Amino acid sequence: MGEALIRGMLKAELVTAEKIMVAEPDSSRQQYLTSQYGIGVTALPGELASFAQVVILAVKPQIMEPVLQQYVAHLDESHLIISIAAGVTIAAMEGVLGDSARIIRVMPNTPALVLAGASALSGNRRASEEDMETAKALFSAVGICVEVAENLLDAVTGLSGSGPGYVFTFIEAMVDGGVLAGLPRPVAEQLVLQTVYGSARLALETGEPAAVLKGRVTSPGGTTITGIQVLEEAGLRGTVMTAIEAATQRSRDLGS
Numbered sequence: 001m002g003e004a005l006i007r008g009m010l011k012a013e014l015v016t017a018e019k020i021m022v023a024e025p026d027s028s029r030q031q032y033l034t035s036q037y038g039i040g041v042t043a044l045p046g047e048l049a050s051f052a053q054v055v056i057l058a059v060k061p062q063i064m065e066p067v068l069q070q071y072v073a074h075l076d077e078s079h080l081i082i083s084i085a086a087g088v089t090i091a092a093m094e095g096v097l098g099d100s101a102r103i104i105r106v107m108p109n110t111p112a113l114v115l116a117g118a119s120a121l122s123g124n125r126r127a128s129e130e131d132m133e134t135a136k137a138l139f140s141a142v143g144i145c146v147e148v149a150e151n152l153l154d155a156v157t158g159l160s161g162s163g164p165g166y167v168f169t170f171i172e173a174m175v176d177g178g179v180l181a182g183l184p185r186p187v188a189e190q191l192v193l194q195t196v197y198g199s200a201r202l203a204l205e206t207g208e209p210a211a212v213l214k215g216r217v218t219s220p221g222g223t224t225i226t227g228i229q230v231l232e233e234a235g236l237r238g239t240v241m242t243a244i245e246a247a248t249q250r251s252r253d254l255g256s
């Protein structure tokens with residue numbers, strides 16, 4: 001996800017490559033990032049802290065605490081700390097960095113890579129209005145960005161953070177359905193991706209509720225309502241809701 005943000009921010013021309021440095025312990029990843037994006041790389045927390053005014057934490061939640069311990073001696077109130085880690089609370093980060101740290105949590109998603117991300121953020125009391133505007137500018141450059149209360153970030157993670165995973169699973173299933181109906185897979189893939197893209201654009205650009213837009217597809221006694229009946233009988237809606245609640249709970253568990 002960190003790389004998606006790098007690519008998105010460079011593509012949005014929000015920052016130039018020389019303004020970005022990545023702390024990455026894996027030397028092969030270091031070489032890849034430098035050659036791919038022309039950005040600075042280091043394995044040294046001190047070098048990163050000296051270079052950056054905004055530090056984006058994009059390591060897995062399971063290792064956030066030990067990683068913060070590596071940085072605590074190098075970070076101070078001059079740094080804006082932005083974490084994209086699922087579940088890791090501001091309080092947990094303040095527990096390592098101290099309660100004078102300026103911390104903002106953001107939950108983005110991978111479409112940020114093509115400037116179509118969905119992010120939500122929440123800051124601690126030390127994060128100034130300017131800090132919040134900085135974070136909003138960073139993540140608005142790669143999609144939409146909304147502010148929520150921190151206790152809703154688990155729901156954001158379960159919904160839009162993980163959401164591309166649900167959508168890609170549905171896309172896979174639709175493509176397989178097209179193949180089952182006799183279409184060559186490449187043709188089915190092309191049609192499915194455009195259908196999902198077009199449907200999302202139709203909803204975004206008309207602002208009409210999904211139920212209304214669905215109504216315009218479901219001809220009486222037609223094919224669509226026949227297919228939807230199967231989805232409803234299989235409990236599609238309830239299953240999707242349960243999946244999002246389960247992912248939300250996983251986010252809570254990662255933070256506990």
Ligand SMILES: NC(=O)C1=CN([C@@H]2O[C@H](COP(=O)(O)OP(=O)(O)OC[C@H]3O[C@@H](n4cnc5c(N)ncnc54)[C@H](O)[C@@H]3O)[C@@H](O)[C@H]2O)C=CC1
Pocket residue numbers: 001002023024025026029058059060061063067084085086107108109110161
């Ligand atoms: N993958 C996604 O769609 C999203 C992920 N996130 C969050 O982003 C974070 C990263 O997730 P992924 O990108 O999926 O994991 P990842 O494993 O692809 O990336 C984590 C990166 O951290 C690096 N790393 C490990 N130890 C390090 C250290 N000591 N110092 C610096 N870098 C270190 C790894 O080399 C790796 O490149 C997680 O906290 C996740 O919750 C948030 C939103 C969406």
Ligand SMILES: O=C(O)[C@@H]1CCC=N1
Pocket residue numbers: 086157161162
């Ligand atoms: O699956 C995960 O834990 C990460 C956080 C949201 C999307 N991917």
